[in-house]
Amino acid sequence: MTTLEIIIIAIVEAMDCFAVAISTGLCKSSIRYSSAFLQAVSFGVFQGGMTLLGFFLGSFAERWFNAVGTPIACAILCILGGRMIFGAIRGGDEAVSCKRLSLTNILLLSIATSIDAFAVGISFAFMNVNMNFAVSAIAFASFAMGIIGFEIGRHTAKRFKTKIPDFIAGLILIAIGVKMFV
Numbered sequence: 706m707t708t709l710e711i712i713i714i715a716i717v718e719a720m721d722c723f724a725v726a727i728s729t730g731l732c733k734s735s736i737r738y739s740s741a742f743l744q745a746v747s748f749g750v751f752q753g754g755m756t757l758l759g760f761f762l763g764s765f766a767e768r769w770f771n772a773v774g775t776p777i778a779c780a781i782l783c784i785l786g787g788r789m790i791f792g793a794i795r796g797g798d799e800a801v802s803c804k805r806l807s808l809t810n811i812l813l814l815s816i817a818t819s820i821d822a823f824a825v826g827i828s829f830a831f832m833n834v835n836m837n838f839a840v841s842a843i844a845f846a847s848f849a850m851g852i853i854g855f856e857i858g859r860h861t862a863k864r865f866k867t868k869i870p871d872f873i874a875g876l877i878l879i880a881i882g883v884k885m886f887v
Contacts, residue, residue: 706834715842716850718756718825721818722748723850724881728786728874729806729814730858740806741859745851747811751819753844759826760836779882781817785810786878794872817882818847 722745729744822843829839858874 706829706832706839708838711834711839711842712846714825714839715846718752718822718843719748719846719850721821721881722752722847723854724877725782725814725818726851726854727858727861728877730855730860731862731874731877732858740811741852741855743808744806744811744814744855745848747815748818748851749844749848751815752822752847753840755819755822756826756829756843757836757840759823760829760834761826763827763830777820781813782878782882785813785817786875786880786882788875790872790875790879 726741726744726748730741825843829836
């Protein structure tokens with residue numbers, strides 16, 4: 706596999722992180738940069754780690770992954786998206802919205818977005834791939850897309866004084882979950 710092909714795969718793998726980071730930024734325009742940075746690091750670590758794990762487990766895990774992994778990722782994203790929408794509709798201080806970026810949410814989002822990377826790692830097990838470069842490229846692209854997406858979402862959310870960004874963020878997460886499932 707050529708360097709260009711690996712870079713393209715890395716960017717494609719990072720697109721889920723980008724979309725999730727935009728949705729996080731949309732509803733968390735006032736959070737600290739350290740939380741956004743932690744989310745981006747988590748995206749990179751999980752994307753790279755799951756690619757490597759998929760590579761090592763190879764075809765053994767393919768059957769299990771197809772049967773169980775995708776529905777779990779779909780459920781995580783749909784639940785988090787539903788919580789965001791519920792918070793946007795309900796409003797107020799007691800809303801179940803996305804006021805802060807908790808470590809639990811960061812980990813759940815990282816796991817959900819890295820399921821695809823596991824499948825890519827499985828496919829790499831059957832190809833001639835420089836795994837050091839591939840894992841590094843996927844991890845870096847996911848980290849970078851996490852930072853860029855969050856900033857785009859945060860700047861967009863600052864323009865709105867309503868709960869519309871929270872609602873849109875929830876819809877984005879649900880759409881990503883449904884896309885993974887279908």
